Amino acid sequence: VAAKYLGHSTPLKLALLLAFLIWTSIARIVRGSFLSLREKEYVEAARAAGAGDVRIMFRHMLPNTIGPIVVAATLTIGTAILLEAVLSFLGFGIEPPTPALGALLNEGQDQGLDKWWLVTFPGVIIVVIVLCINFVGDGLRDALDPTQRPPSAASVPEPLLTIRDLVVEFNTEDGIVQAVDGVSYELFPGETLGIVGESGSGKSVSTMSILGLIPQPPGRIVRGEAIFKGTDLLKLSKKALRRVRGNEMAMVFQDPMTSLNPVLKIGFQIGEAIKTHNPDQKDAAARRRALELLKLVGVPNPERRVDQYPHEFSGGMRQRAMIAMAIANEPSVLIADEPTTALDVTIQAQILEVLKKAQDETHAATILITHDLGLIAELADRVIVMYAGKVVEVGDVGTIFASPRHPYTIGLMDSLPKLTEDEDWLRPIPGQPPSLISRPPGCAFHPRCFLSQGRIRCREEEPPLRLIGDSAHLSACHFAEELEGRTGHLVEPVGAEA
Numbered sequence: 001v002a003a004k005y006l007g008h009s010t011p012l013k014l015a016l017l018l019a020f021l022i023w024t025s026i027a028r029i030v031r032g033s034f035l036s037l038r039e040k041e042y043v044e045a046a047r048a049a050g051a052g053d054v055r056i057m058f059r060h061m062l063p064n065t066i067g068p069i070v071v072a073a074t075l076t077i078g079t080a081i082l083l084e085a086v087l088s089f090l091g092f093g094i095e096p097p098t099p100a101l102g103a104l105l106n107e108g109q110d111q112g113l114d115k116w117w118l119v120t121f122p123g124v125i126i127v128v129i130v131l132c133i134n135f136v137g138d139g140l141r142d143a144l145d146p147t148q149r150p151p152s153a154a155s156v157p158e159p160l161l162t163i164r165d166l167v168v169e170f171n172t173e174d175g176i177v178q179a180v181d182g183v184s185y186e187l188f189p190g191e192t193l194g195i196v197g198e199s200g201s202g203k204s205v206s207t208m209s210i211l212g213l214i215p216q217p218p219g220r221i222v223r224g225e226a227i228f229k230g231t232d233l234l235k236l237s238k239k240a241l242r243r244v245r246g247n248e249m250a251m252v253f254q255d256p257m258t259s260l261n262p263v264l265k266i267g268f269q270i271g272e273a274i275k276t277h278n279p280d281q282k283d284a285a286a287r288r289r290a291l292e293l294l295k296l297v298g299v300p301n302p303e304r305r306v307d308q309y310p311h312e313f314s315g316g317m318r319q320r321a322m323i324a325m326a327i328a329n330e331p332s333v334l335i336a337d338e339p340t341t342a343l344d345v346t347i348q349a350q351i352l353e354v355l356k357k358a359q360d361e362t363h364a365a366t367i368l369i370t371h372d373l374g375l376i377a378e379l380a381d382r383v384i385v386m387y388a389g390k391v392v393e394v395g396d397v398g399t400i401f402a403s404p405r406h407p408y409t410i411g412l413m414d415s416l417p418k419l420t421e422d423e424d425w426l427r428p429i430p431g432q433p434p435s436l437i438s439r440p441p442g443c444a445f446h447p448r449c450f451l452s453q454g455r456i457r458c459r460e461e462e463p464p465l466r467l468i469g470d471s472a473h474l475s476a477c478h479f480a481e482e483l484e485g486r487t488g489h490l491v492e493p494v495g496a497e498a
């Protein structure tokens with residue numbers, strides 16, 4: 001209507017009219033973006049650092065809104081071009097002899113079907129122009145908004161250890177036990193990767209086997225790769241693997257009493273661990289290093305303790321000595337297999353602290369193998385959940401605890417003892433882990449799964465490990481999406497005394 005009353009329209013008049021009519025939509029987007037950014041912590045931090053309103057708006061908020069603004073602006077330009085074409089087509093827009101695509105359409109329509117190209121080409125050109133403007137908008141957004149750019153190669157760390165499709169079997173009198181079945185995972189420098197699962201889930205075997213620490217026979221690595229710093233550990237000779245063990249990759253075992261030699265002094269054993277991989281090291285230097293390490297792991301009075309035997313140490317002190325031995329050669333990978341399970345509850349927290357300290361000191365990436373999700377919450381950055389020899393869920397620790405997407409993970413969480421008053425009972429996962437000689441068909445967890453509810457798919461089709469959402473969260477459950485927003489309390493409680 002306004003165009004009609006403007007009379008003979010020039011391109012400038014029409015552009016001003018359209019700008020007047022549609023500027024409010026962009027203004028709304030800008031305002032909404034700024035309002036939502038106002039509460040962000042980095043804006044608060046800038047304010048706390050003394051930045052004024054203008055500086056906060058231009059230096060901190062505008063760069064964060066530039067992407068949506070550019071996209072909205074280019075969409076609006078496209079809309080304006082379409083509006084101009086429609087107005088000119090209807091005779092309210094730019095008038096001849098000034099050329100306009102809408103006016104061309106109008107003229108073409110008057111010529112009828114005989115000259116179809118007079119309508120078709122202007123129409124196609126309008127569509128192409130609008131699409132091009134949208135593409136330019138997307139390109140500008142990607143160029144101006146750093147969050148849209150893929151992370152540079154330098155910011156994605158190379159994994160230190162990559163396990164691919166590892167299959168480990170054991171020959172037993174009853175048949176072949178498939179202890180590890182197609183396990184793959186990566187360990188990145190400096191991270192703590194928790195591997196959690198019940199006994200027999202394959203969590204220890206998947207790690208021990210790559211270091212040649214399973215008896216062969218009866219054990220057998222059927223296939224797979226374990227790439228550590230560019231070398232496949234599974235292809236190394238026994239001698240070469242010994243050079244890696246205790247040096248580049250070290251272990252802390254569950255029971256320090258059986259892992260330490262009872263007839264050798266603690267200091268001597270730590271010194272031996274050093275000299276095995278550094279034969280030129282003098283005895284005195286090895287002893288000095290043993291003293292340093294005992295001090296580091298919090299063994300009191302190390303000058304006296306270094307000459308004591310393992311039986312003269314308490315359980316917690318022995319585990320400290322084991323950790324000292326493990327980090328003696330500053331390994332790149334530290335593997336802690338149930339490091340606190342054999343210890344008194346009061347000592348467990350101390351050993352966790354020692355492990356953290358050892359990790360800080362050596363910058364080693366750590367694989368923490370445990371059945372205890374509490375320990376994972378305390379120490380791990382990422383979690384792998386294993387069941388019946390397979391990986392069933394992977395994610396960073398925050399995601400797994402906030403939004404578990406496998407019923408087995410939820411079962412493990414529910415079976416953690418609760419300390420609050422109204423949570424003084426346990427919800428153990430019903431049933432037993434399956435036989436690894438004859439695994440149940442379909443999903444191995446289906447006989448124990450609260451979500452399966454007799455679904456045929458669970459019994460017949462093995463669920464693949466697949467990406468959930470757009471983060472690095474993987475789950476091997478057909479119905480993982482149904483678990484969104486559910487964190488626990490999904491099975492009937494059982495009295496703690498049961």
Ligand code: SF4
Binds near residue numbers: 406445
């Ligand atoms: S696939 Fe079925 S049985 Fe397996 S975890 Fe998911 S719901 Fe349970």
